[in-house]
Amino acid sequence: MAGTRRKRLEQPREVVLQAAMGAIAEHGLAQLTMAGLGKRIGISGGHVAYYFGSKEQLLVETLRWSEQGFAERRRALLAAVDVPIAERLAGYIDLYLPDERADSRWTLWLEVWTRALADPEVLAASAEIEGPWMADLRAMIGPHPDPDGYVLRLHALLDGLATRIVIGSPGPSRAEMLRQATEFALREVFVVEGPAGCAGPVPSGAGGLEGAAESADSDTDAGTDATADSDTDSGAVADSGANHTNR
Numbered sequence: 361m362a363g364t365r366r367k368r369l370e371q372p373r374e375v376v377l378q379a380a381m382g383a384i385a386e387h388g389l390a391q392l393t394m395a396g397l398g399k400r401i402g403i404s405g406g407h408v409a410y411y412f413g414s415k416e417q418l419l420v421e422t423l424r425w426s427e428q429g430f431a432e433r434r435r436a437l438l439a440a441v442d443v444p445i446a447e448r449l450a451g452y453i454d455l456y457l458p459d460e461r462a463d464s465r466w467t468l469w470l471e472v473w474t475r476a477l478a479d480p481e482v483l484a485a486s487a488e489i490e491g492p493w494m495a496d497l498r499a500m501i502g503p504h505p506d507p508d509g510y511v512l513r514l515h516a517l518l519d520g521l522a523t524r525i526v527i528g529s530p531g532p533s534r535a536e537m538l539r540q541a542t543e544f545a546l547r548e549v550f551v552v553e554g555p556a557g558c559a560g561p562v563p564s565g566a567g568g569l570e571g572a573a574e575s576a577d578s579d580t581d582a583g584t585d586a587t588a589d590s591d592t593d594s595g596a597v598a599d600s601g602a603n604h605t606n607r
Contacts, residue, residue, distance in 0.1 A: 373411055375401055377425045380418055385464035389419055389471045416475055420485040423468040427489055430455060430465075438496050445549065448500055450542045456493065456518050457538060461528035470526065490515075501549055514545055 379401045383392050392415060395405035412418040437443075437451045458466035469486075476483035494515060498507050521537045523529075532540070 372403070372407075374425075376403075376408055376411060376418075377422050380422045381426055381464050381468065384419065384422065384471060385462060385467040388467075389415055389475070392418075394418075416479055416482055419468065419471055419475065420482060420489075423465075423472055424485075424489055426465045426468060431492060434493065434496050438500050445500070445502070446542075446546055449545045449549070450538075452497060452500065453518065453541050453545065454538055457522050457534065457541070458526045460534070461526060463526050466522055466526040470523070504549070510548055513548070514541075517541055517544060 376397070380392070380397055383397055383400060393405070394408045394412075394415070397418075398405040398408045408418075412421060433455055434452065437448050437455070440448060472482060472486045476486055494511050497511050497514065501507060501510060504510055518541060521541060524531065525534055525537065
């Protein structure tokens, strides 16, 4: 009987969260009222308040709910150990960033950050919701001399880019931001192509894969120049010996 009652409660809650996400994306949390949200889905404001005690709690629970689907896709990237780490990092970044201006999920994040300034509970909740993203990224990169620093730097960059995308800031396209963020992520991770998709620190002087290629080209050129210099010197010695014999 208790199980039946729980199922009856879960479905209306999902409907409320979906409606809340749409309403906040359209008008912002400040314009949202429990009565207005209830009217939007055909129930009373008191019914909405039954599930959520305040607008702040409604906001946090809506964000938490919106992140659930992303968690499954993120874990799939983490589990794909046969895929090179470079591709998984690009997939992670693509998943993290908003799709477009006024992206409903990222509108929730902006509202949460704004409310967190004055509400310690909202701040703590936002850290809890973001935590799995950071933990999965840490696990994805594997052994690293400063995994926490790497995750902090990449997330700081992604949050900044996400803000520009969701507010529609003029400038580079989302595709360009994705490319730049992926390059940044790879510059700090040395990609080891292998069945486990392992990762480690980038060797000094090598900027990720491109840096390693440039380093290899440099070594090749240096070897060619050294060989040419050696051949020239050998030729000069031979000529000198021949001239000495002729004298």
